[in-house]
Structure formats: structure tokens, C-alpha cells
Amino acid sequence: MGVAQSSASVQDLSPGITPTSQNWITSHAKKAGLSIPEVQRLWDQFRHLGASSVTGRLNPAISAGSRLNYNSHMFINSLPKAGGNISFLNYCIACSDIENSTEEEKLRSIFYLYNDGKEWDYSVLRKLVQSVYPRENDDVIKSTTDTLLSQFTYGSHDYVTEMDFLRFMRNFDDHTLIENCLSYEIIPPYLKNQKRDDDLSDYNPTARSxxxxxxxxxxxxxxxxxxxxxxxxxxxxxxxxxxxxxxxxxxxxxxxxxxxxxxxxxxxxxxxxxxxxxxxxxxxxxxxxxxxxxxxxxxxxxxxxxxxxxxxx
Missing domain, CATH: 1.10.533.10 (Death Domain, Fas)
Structure with a gap:
């Protein structure tokens, strides 16, 4: 799975292809193996995160900032960068990888994402709880973190390993809830099932998905x-x-x-x-x-x- 792998290579199109180029969307669709509506939706998302409409790149330290919640911030910053910038192609590839990954791969990537693959100590778990319950006071956050830690580890140690995390998620009572939470589709099925044009040369890159x-x-x-x-x-x-x-x-x-x-x-x-x-x-x-x-x-x-x-x- 491409997401959450800091060693992944930076991929981009040739310098001459920019967001103002007629083939901006189609070139990314061909390179990433995605459909036109998928790439258009991803481009809408990428710009919303703060990507430049001139360069087509996103610098999380400059552009995204307050637009990102904790989880999105972790995901965006896990993508490979060149000079601090994330290419739109890498964003497309990462989203495609997520969509096509198995449940097991997604769970392992989630664990990797939040602490570079290392064990989750109390402070990491507390940040996760705070991201889910941003309006709760410190007492509630602490109590919830304590409970979650004991659930993950059965109270045997004060950190969460990858196996602790996987075991907890696999044994979760409502597995349908887990499946729904992990489900990700770039665009709704009824759009994805639309027949892709054989000739993409006349596609208007400014049209919404x-x-x-x-x-x-x-x-x-x-x-x-x-x-x-x-x-x-x-x-x-x-x-x-x-x-x-x-x-x-x-x-x-x-x-x-x-x-x-x-x-x-x-x-x-x-x-x-x-x-x-x-x-x-x-x-x-x-x-x-x-x-x-x-x-x-x-x-x-x-x-x-x-x-x-x-x-x-």
C-alpha cells in the first residue's frame, strides 16, 4: 500500500504539464490508471487542501495548515515530497492505493501512519482521542485514553503494538462498523461505473466530476x-x-x-x-x-x- 510509506518515490508529470494545460486531468488519469471523473474529484480535493492552481503541487507546511484535521494532516504528511511539495500524481496514486487495499493492509497502514510504525505510547493515543473528541475536557480525554489503552493491550503494558491494534480491530464486536469506516471510494459507484471515453483529448479540465x-x-x-x-x-x-x-x-x-x-x-x-x-x-x-x-x-x-x-x- 503506497500510503504511509515515507520511502515511496516522488512521481510527477513532465514540467510542461501544468493545471492550465488542456491535458492536466487526462494525463494524470492515464499515468495513475484512474478514470476521468476520479481524477477530477481528486483534483477538487487537492485544491481544497491548498494545492497551487499554478504549479499543481501542495506544500502542507504552507498551504494546508488549518484546513486539515489531525487525521488528514497525518495522511498528507506521509506522502513523498520533493522540496517540501507533494505532487498531484502522488496524491492520486495514494488515494488509488487506499481504495484498492485490503482491510488488513488498511489497518496496518493506519497503525504505521500515526507513529511512523513505532509503538503507540500514551501520548500518541491521547492525541488520537483528542482528534475524535475535540470539544471534551481533559478529564474525559484522560479517562477515554486510559480505557482505550486497556482495551488495546488488555492492561498488560502501557503502549500499543501493531499486533495489539490488529487483534483489537479484528475482534471488534461490530465488524460491519469497521468495514464501513475503512471503506473508501474516490467517487460514488454510480459515477465510477460510467464508461470511460476512449478519446480523452477533448476533455475539459475545468469541469467538475x-x-x-x-x-x-x-x-x-x-x-x-x-x-x-x-x-x-x-x-x-x-x-x-x-x-x-x-x-x-x-x-x-x-x-x-x-x-x-x-x-x-x-x-x-x-x-x-x-x-x-x-x-x-x-x-x-x-x-x-x-x-x-x-x-x-x-x-x-x-x-x-x-x-x-x-x-x-
Whole structure:
């Protein structure tokens, strides 16, 4: 697995190919072995992280900074760099590696990622807990870290080895939850299954991922609410209201529909951190820009353990 391997080589395209080149997206697609929609989505993500629209490279120390949460920061900084910069090609390759890795490979890479493959001592584990519960006070963080350490090690030592971590994850009661957490797809399945063009020369690199699907919009029966149509405003309001309930993981639903963590954070800020308004705004954006059908929304709800909401559509 390419991610979290600091010894991996820096890969890039020839200096003459830049983000302003007509073949920027297509060249990366061919080099990384990805489809056009996949590379376009990754380019959107890469720019959101702070990559230069002139050079196509990302310097985490300068560009990303506050845009990255703890986990994203660890991932980005694990990628190979030249002069402190990460190439877009390396980012594409890393994301492709994650998507195609086995569960075992992903777990081993996660362990490697957080302390360069060394044992996790108490301070490393505490940082992980703080990244998950950023609003909790020190007492809660300490108590949670103590509990997690004893769970990983069965109280036999005060550090976590790779085997401790793997054993805990393999024996986790709800393995479906682990599978869902480790699941990663660059783009939603309905976009990935689109036939790739044989001739890529006329691709417009400024189009967003899935833009060509807009040509099919007239073939959808808008507003009727059937599975092959676009979901109605009322359906999106219903989903948003129910997904705003405390026990619902609305962020996971948006991830499944193709939104990145950065896009979700931006959505929260734009909507005053109101869950209902955020979910509704992003579902509306998904429906109108992909376009997204009722069937795809139902499938995403079912994949994220919200089948009861899916049944109401």
C-alpha cells in the first residue's frame, strides 16, 4: 500500500504539464490508471487542501495548515515530497492505493501512519482521542485514553503494538462498523461505473466530476419522487430532518454521496453549524450538480444503516 510509506518515490508529470494545460486531468488519469471523473474529484480535493492552481503541487507546511484535521494532516504528511511539495500524481496514486487495499493492509497502514510504525505510547493515543473528541475536557480525554489503552493491550503494558491494534480491530464486536469506516471510494459507484471515453483529448479540465451526467438530466422525471427521478425538495427536507437526530451519522451519509471531509466542514461553516441546514444544503447541492437520483439516495441511506429513512422515500 503506497500510503504511509515515507520511502515511496516522488512521481510527477513532465514540467510542461501544468493545471492550465488542456491535458492536466487526462494525463494524470492515464499515468495513475484512474478514470476521468476520479481524477477530477481528486483534483477538487487537492485544491481544497491548498494545492497551487499554478504549479499543481501542495506544500502542507504552507498551504494546508488549518484546513486539515489531525487525521488528514497525518495522511498528507506521509506522502513523498520533493522540496517540501507533494505532487498531484502522488496524491492520486495514494488515494488509488487506499481504495484498492485490503482491510488488513488498511489497518496496518493506519497503525504505521500515526507513529511512523513505532509503538503507540500514551501520548500518541491521547492525541488520537483528542482528534475524535475535540470539544471534551481533559478529564474525559484522560479517562477515554486510559480505557482505550486497556482495551488495546488488555492492561498488560502501557503502549500499543501493531499486533495489539490488529487483534483489537479484528475482534471488534461490530465488524460491519469497521468495514464501513475503512471503506473508501474516490467517487460514488454510480459515477465510477460510467464508461470511460476512449478519446480523452477533448476533455475539459475545468469541469467538475460528473459534469457530463448533467446532459442526462432531461431524461430524469424531476419532482415525481420515483427511484429513477430526482428527489423532491420535500424528500430532501425529510431526510435532513431525520438525519439531524442525535444518533444519526449524517457526515457518513454525505461521505457516501461523494462529499469530502473538507467540503462537509465548509458546509457546516456556511450554515452556522446547524445540522439540519447543513445536510439540506449539501443534499440539494448533490441532487442539483451530479444530478443525484432518489434511488442513489436510498442506496446511500441503506449503506449507512439508515434503511428506516430510505423506506420513507
Amino acid at each position: 460528473g459534469q457530463r451526467l448533467l446532459n442526462n438530466r432531461n431524461n430524469l422525471e424531476e419532482g415525481e419522487g420515483g427511484v429513477g427521478s430526482l428527489p423532491s425538495d420535500q424528500q430532501l427536507k425529510t431526510v435532513s430532518q431525520l438525519m439531524s437526530e442525535p444518533q444519526r451519522d449524517w457526515g457518513r451519509l454525505l461521505n457516501t454521496l461523494g462529499f469530502t471531509e473538507g467540503e462537509i466542514k465548509d458546509g457546516e461553516r456556511e450554515n452556522g453549524n446547524d445540522t439540519y441546514d447543513t445536510v439540506l444544503a449539501m443534499l440539494t447541492r448533490w441532487r442539483d450538480s451530479e444530478p443525484g437520483t432518489t434511488l442513489e439516495l436510498k442506496q446511500a441511506l441503506e449503506e449507512t444503516n439508515n434503511a428506516d429513512i430510505s423506506n420513507r422515500l
